[in-house]
Amino acid sequence: MDKNLAASRYTLALLQEGFRVGLLDKQALAGLQAQIMLLLKDLILRYTRGESTSVTVETAESIMHSIFYSLDAYLRSFNNPQEGLAILQATSVKEIYAKGLALVTACVAECKTLYRQILKQKLNVQLEAYNTMLEEDLPMFFKNYGAVFKAHDTMATFDYPLVFDDMSSQGIFYIKQYLEKLETETRFCRLFAHEDMERILVNYGRICRIDYRKWLLNIFELLIDTSVFAVLSGCHAGDITITQTQYGRLQARLSRLKASAIDPLVDGAMAKVCQDLQIEEPKLLDYLHQYRRILKLKIAGAVEKNTLQHLIITAGEEKIAPHSMIFRQGERMSDDGFRSLIRSILNREATADKIKLITARVHSLEDLLDVLEANCLFGEEFASLYNALSDPELAVLGTTIFNEELRNGPLPLSSLIAKAGEAEIEWQARYLSFIQKLHNTRTGAIEKMVNTTTCPALEG
Amino acid sequence: MRLPAIFQALGTGLQERQLEELLQTNEESAKYGLILTAEAAAEIIEGRNRVLQSRGRVELGLDTTKMLIKNFCASSFLNQEEYVATLHELHELFYYLKNRTEDKIGDAELIGLIKDCFENSCGGSLELLRDTMEAFAENFARQNQLVEYLPEGEGE
Numbered sequence: 001m002d003k004n005l006a007a008s009r010y011t012l013a014l015l016q017e018g019f020r021v022g023l024l025d026k027q028a029l030a031g032l033q034a035q036i037m038l039l040l041k042d043l044i045l046r047y048t049r050g051e052s053t054s055v056t057v058e059t060a061e062s063i064m065h066s067i068f069y070s071l072d073a074y075l076r077s078f079n080n081p082q083e084g085l086a087i088l089q090a091t092s093v094k095e096i097y098a099k100g101l102a103l104v105t106a107c108v109a110e111c112k113t114l115y116r117q118i119l120k121q122k123l124n125v126q127l128e129a130y131n132t133m134l135e136e137d138l139p140m141f142f143k144n145y146g147a148v149f150k151a152h153d154t155m156a157t158f159d160y161p162l163v164f165d166d167m168s169s170q171g172i173f174y175i176k177q178y179l180e181k182l183e184t185e186t187r188f189c190r191l192f193a194h195e196d197m198e199r200i201l202v203n204y205g206r207i208c209r210i211d212y213r214k215w216l217l218n219i220f221e222l223l224i225d226t227s228v229f230a231v232l233s234g235c236h237a238g239d240i241t242i243t244q245t246q247y248g249r250l251q252a253r254l255s256r257l258k259a260s261a262i263d264p265l266v267d268g269a270m271a272k273v274c275q276d277l278q279i280e281e282p283k284l285l286d287y288l289h290q291y292r293r294i295l296k297l298k299i300a301g302a303v304e305k306n307t308l309q310h311l312i313i314t315a316g317e318e319k320i321a322p323h324s325m326i327f328r329q330g331e332r333m334s335d336d337g338f339r340s341l342i343r344s345i346l347n348r349e350a351t352a353d354k355i356k357l358i359t360a361r362v363h364s365l366e367d368l369l370d371v372l373e374a375n376c377l378f379g380e381e382f383a384s385l386y387n388a389l390s391d392p393e394l395a396v397l398g399t400t401i402f403n404e405e406l407r408n409g410p411l412p413l414s415s416l417i418a419k420a421g422e423a424e425i426e427w428q429a430r431y432l433s434f435i436q437k438l439h440n441t442r443t444g445a446i447e448k449m450v451n452t453t454t455c456p457a458l459e460g
Numbered sequence: 461m462r463l464p465a466i467f468q469a470l471g472t473g474l475q476e477r478q479l480e481e482l483l484q485t486n487e488e489s490a491k492y493g494l495i496l497t498a499e500a501a502a503e504i505i506e507g508r509n510r511v512l513q514s515r516g517r518v519e520l521g522l523d524t525t526k527m528l529i530k531n532f533c534a535s536s537f538l539n540q541e542e543y544v545a546t547l548h549e550l551h552e553l554f555y556y557l558k559n560r561t562e563d564k565i566g567d568a569e570l571i572g573l574i575k576d577c578f579e580n581s582c583g584g585s586l587e588l589l590r591d592t593m594e595a596f597a598e599n600f601a602r603q604n605q606l607v608e609y610l611p612e613g614e615g616e
Binding site: 034037040041044048051052053054055056057058059060 | 517523555
């Protein structure tokens with residue numbers, strides 16, 4: 001019975017399984033159904049403040065979700081499904097719902113306290129997604145969340161990515177795990193000086209030629225990676241400035257490693273990080289322990305594809321060939337400027353002239369995306385534009401297309417490209433078809449960048 | 461969230477209870493010569509379920525049906541021959557208006573409006589009632605839209 005119970009829709013699964021294995025008969029099930037329906041009827045009336053007995057299907061479904069969210073909260077608090085089923089048989093649905101609702105409400109209070117604690121520890125960085133999440137998204141969530149009618153509704157998507165984010169949960173329980181992990185990550189980040197943290201971000205932006213402030217970066221990840229590389233360079237884990245000389249040695253050392261040697265190397269370095277930074281708190285140790293697997297995969301991938309330069313953030317001159325116009329830091333075009341550019345592109349007949357105009361005048365990703373969607377390029381002109389972009393720029397475009405897929409971890413570009421037929425937006429379909437035709441070596445380099453670059457938070 | 465098939469298969473008892481509930485309205489309507497047979501009551505419930513489904517609405521009791529009967533059975537424009545068909549039309553109109561007015565008018569008030577219109581300006585004509593209420597719904601929607609686009613602060 002236990003193995004057939006899904007994590008979500010727990011009560012429904014419990015009823016179905018109970019019926020399947022004979023612990024509940026038809027009559028008992030019908031009784032529970034009637035009680036749930038009565039509860040729904042009551043809540044619909046409360047929802048309409050007694051003014052209406054009917055609601056739209058969407059509203060009814062949402063209230064029903066909310067009811068089951070609270071029922072699940074209570075029934076899942078028991079040690080095993082059999083115990084939950086016994087409670088369902090012995091207690092009225094209304095009572096179970098009330099107890100579940102109390103758990104949900106208590107969780108809201110707990111989350112508010114946790115949020116206030118995190119806010120006090122807020123990192124002083126200029127990452128827009130991080131600041132927006134703390135200063136706007138979370139307050140908005142607490143303002144709009146309703147435990148009775150919308151308990152299951154997460155209401156907001158937080159652009160700031162965590163290393164481990166359980167997207168399978170919903171509502172306040174999603175927020176709770178998000179805040180707990182954010183708090184753990186923040187505690188680690190605060191072991192570093194503000195200046196070091198800011199320098200890492202700036203260097204990352206310089207290496208990837210992006211405006212890091214607008215990027216969906218995880219600060220914890222950048223810091224732990226760099227700290228591990230610092231240890232591997234023979235430095236203290238807190239000394240996260242990696243020079244070009246250190247990078248050269250690291251690259252030589254890592255490139256010679258056999259795949260099987262990466263695991264013990266990372267394990268050792270991670271232990272040294274914990275020792276150097278005097279990390280003893282079990283929750284943070286456990287988080288770092290879990291993260292080791294990800295770092296090992298990242299290093300193995302970078303060694304294999306020879307793209308360590310994208311993983312190790314150095315303080316000196318970056319090793320990526322200098323290139324291009326588009327993703328350097330810069331102001332967005334004004335509306336008038338943008339309209340004038342589109343008119344000029346449409347007035348040019350030769351593709352080369354159009355590309356020249358774009359590369360000369362577009363200096364931000366947002367503007368490039370607007371141009372791609374402005375119906376001013378036709379057919380093969382897209383490929384000509386992509387041809388004028390550098391690999392990092394093509395990778396960044398890729399991350400905007402595959403943002404959702406990449407949230408779940410690195411993916412081979414081939415599997416993403418296989419979705420070319422599904423792309424409904426022309427520039428995306430043509431992008432995928434362009435990438436497909438590139439030489440394997442180049443595709444490999446772009447793939448690595450797509451998997452190590454996070455999607456920027458785009459403005460309007 | 462759709463209730464699983466395991467639940468839906470068990471809903472037959474509910475239908476019987478609803479039928480009984482509806483037949484109880486005969487006590488009041490009989491005073492005005494209006495009676496629902498068991499067959500007609502079943503037809504009304506079935507028709508009401510169809511309307512709810514086509515209008516994308518959910519109602520877990522017969523409150524609206526009973527309120528419509530209670531409000532309209534005393535009308536001098538209703539007769540036994542057209543009773544069931546009129547109730548069908550009224551259900552259709554009611555749930556349509558609930559959607560068009562975005563649930564901003566309560567059940568009792570809306571039924572009161574329909575009844576008033578039916579009795580007075582429409583003289584018992586269902587066709588005229590439909591047209592009049594359609595115009596009302598359009599006007600209501602337009603007014604709502606206007607409020608939404610008012611400069612900040614003015615709509616409050």
